[in-house]
Amino acid sequence: MKSNLDRNRNANEPSKRRLKTKPLVLLIVVLAIGNLLWFINWVVPKKAESPFQVGEEVASVAGKPITREQWMTAMEKTVGREVLLGLVNDQVMETAAKEYNIDISDEDIDRELALLSSLDGKAYTGLDAEQMRRKVRSELILNRVLTKDIVIDDKAVKAYYEKNEAQFEIPTTYRTSLLVASTESDAKQALKELKGGSSFDVLAKERSIDSSSASIGGDLGYISSRTEEVDPAILEKAKKSKEKDVSSVFKLSDDTYAVIQVSDVLKGRSFKLKEVQEHIRRELALQQLSQSVSPETFWQEFDAHWFYGK
The missing domain is CATH 1.20.5 (Single alpha-helices involved in coiled-coils or other helix-helix interfaces)
Incomplete structure (x- = not known):
């Protein structure tokens, strides 16, 4: 117990x-x-802090302010649709590349740029280097998607190459921007401002009297010995210019004066058949399509939607 x-x-x-x-x-x-x-x-999530103040003034006229909201709304109406369309199409093509196991390398883009710049130097005017490469990439993806089921035999590819061999002898091309002034003194004043740090793009829009290029910041695209519509003096000056530097003032054939800036140089090269056979195969396949196709064709397939509706 x-x-x-x-x-x-x-x-x-x-x-x-x-x-x-x-x-x-x-x-x-x-x-x-x-x-x-x-x-x-x-x-x-914490409420995101806007980098801009509501009602922030970006300009004024006779004491009446123009706000950042007004500015952004105006830009959205004028260029917003086109910019957004490009972004959506780029994303649609990237989705297509994953869906169809398409790989686009930097080498593919470089080759396409070299071939294109010698045939149509103005193809990507108004675009900076990054935008240009992104557009080339999207176009390559689109073309590969469209031609993936079309068979082109090796004989046809070889025959095309032999017939157009000169097309694959690429001269050196220069991505050139131009500012034209009516007098030498005006051109020298523009050069002084450029040397002082002014943007070539902005100054060309404001000052250049060359109407065909002024609206896009003086961008001539890629010029070379094959470019017929450009004053020979511009090409000669481009050959002697260093990348990113602004040239000295020089006279054009119509007695106006100019300065240029070369932003990129694509060295000339000769492409062998094996280097361009896929490019040729794709071009021949595209010729068999009954109509041209844009990235918008694939929006429904990849469930793409945007602010502007259908």
Whole structure:
């Protein structure tokens, strides 16, 4: 028979165990609350701070302000649709590349740029280097998607190459921007401003009297010995210019004066058949299509939607 002392000890043990578990339970509760607060803070995003102030003034006329909102709305109406269309189409083509396991390398883009610049130097005027490469990439993806099921035999590819071999002898091409002034003094003043840090693109839009290039910042695209519509003096100056530098003032054949800037040089090269056979195969396959196809054709397939509706 247990003693009273034993009974008392046994009676107190549950109470002691309960007392010992209280700190542990409290700790678990505190940790749970902390985790909950962290989770809420992680899931619920903080309100993004706008880099612009509401009603911020960007210009004024006769004391009447033009706000940033007005400016952005006007830009959205004038160029917003075209810019967004380009972004959507680029993304559609990237999705198509994944869907159809199409790989476009930097070498593919370089080759396409070299071939294109010698045939149509103005193909990508108005685009900077990054935009130009992105557009070439999208076009390559589109063309590969369209021609993936068309078979062109090797004999046809070889025959095309032999018939058009001169097309694959690529001269050096120069991505050139032009600013034309009616007098030498005006051209020198423009050069002084360019040397002082003014943007060639902006100054050409403001000052150049060459209407065909002024609206796109003086961009002539890629010019070479094959470019017929450009004053020979411009090409000669481009050959002597260093990339990114602004040239000295020089006279054109119509007695106007100009300065140029060469932003990129694609060295001339000769392409062997094996280097361009896939390019030729794709071009021959595209000729078999009954109509031209744009990236918008694939919007439905890849569930593309945008702000402007259908």
